[in-house]
Amino acid sequence: MVKTSPNRMRSVTDARSGLNALLADAEDGITTHIVKNSKIVAHLVPSNALILDGAVDLLDQMLTRLAFDAAADSARWLIDGQLANAGDFMGELLAWAWTTDLHVFCFTLAHYHRALERQIGHDLTREMLLPGVETALGSAMSGSEIREVRSYLLGELYWRDYYPNVNGPLSYRPNHATPTRS
Structure with missing residues (x-):
């Protein structure tokens, strides 16, 4: 990537x-x-570029662990049942994934969301999650980029394709191949 x-x-x-x-x-x-x-x-790319060619399981494990750790850190940012901030680290990770590979972005956010729910002991709706994700994205993205992410996340493709399969491996791709931002 x-x-x-x-x-x-x-x-x-x-x-x-x-x-x-x-x-x-x-x-x-x-x-x-x-x-x-x-x-x-x-x-x-330079010869020393970090390439995970054929190491999808490793990337899967790294992203899942990072999402889990970030959820543990940001659980304290629940205010009146709404996530106020997913944290700068999660914002930087999601911003990188958004600009690198939309599938990795979706996979990482879905794992973060589920890990955060496990941390707090109840479901978090999209409306409860998105404000904190948007705040976190501010550490690495412009306002227009954050609005693009918000627009995508308010659509149905992400929620339909990733949430039934949140425990699936990163190598899973939705039936419509590569996720699209429109």
């Missing part, structure tokens, strides 16, 4: 003609995203 940087996107043609320069950038630790028809199709 690679967090995309808009200023590091290159068309296939530009990447082909400037491959030597891009390889030098990779040697210097800079990632480049290769774009074809307005869609990222590849990443040219």
Whole structure:
């Protein structure tokens, strides 16, 4: 998974003609995203990039544990039955996942939500959860990005696809393949 940087996107043609320069950038630790028809199709990453290729179980375990730990920390932020803040760490983790892989974002948030419910001993509705998630996202996202996340979470795809399967592995993907933000 690679967090995309808009200023590091290159068309296939530009990447082909400037491959030597891009390889030098990779040697210097800079990632480049290769774009074809307005869609990222590849990443040219430094040789020491953290890659979990084939290690989905490891990522699954890491995200689940991080969500569990963050829930334990943020349970104290329940005010009048509503989550006031999921915490900066959870905000940064969710912001990273949102910009990196929507499926990882959904998986992580669903696990956090269920772990938080276990911590407090009762269900938390979407309306009780979202204010604290939005506050936490403020540590790493702009207002417009947070509104985009809110709009997605107010839709039904996330709740339909991830909550019946919250205990499933990260390798689970909804029937409609990759989750979409619309």
